[in-house]
Amino acid sequence: MADxxxxxxxxxxxxxxxxxxxEEIVQHAKDKGADDAVLETxxxxxxxEFDSPTDVNKEASK
Incomplete structure (x- = not known):
């Protein structure tokens, strides 16, 4: 599956x-109907704890 x-x-x-x-981030994404690739990432x-959307993206791209 592509990132x-x-x-x-x-x-x-x-x-x-x-x-x-x-956990809050994953649940929010589920509630918004995120696809499987996003939920897996x-x-x-x-x-x-994550402080900002940028903080999430930095970790997700590692």
Whole structure:
């Protein structure tokens, strides 16, 4: 499965309030109907709090 683009990730996280935990981020993306590639990428994030959408994208692109 191809990695989602940072734009796809940010679309899934639109309206997310930060700081947010990994679990909150994944649940928000699910609620917004994110596709499987985005959910898989977010599910692989480290288990910590994220301070911003940029913070999420930095970790997701590692």
């Amino acid at each position: 989602p683009s940072p734009i796809d990730i940010q679309k899934a996280l639109g309206g997310m309030e930060y700081p947010a935990s990994k 977010l599910g692989n994030l480290p288990d910590r």
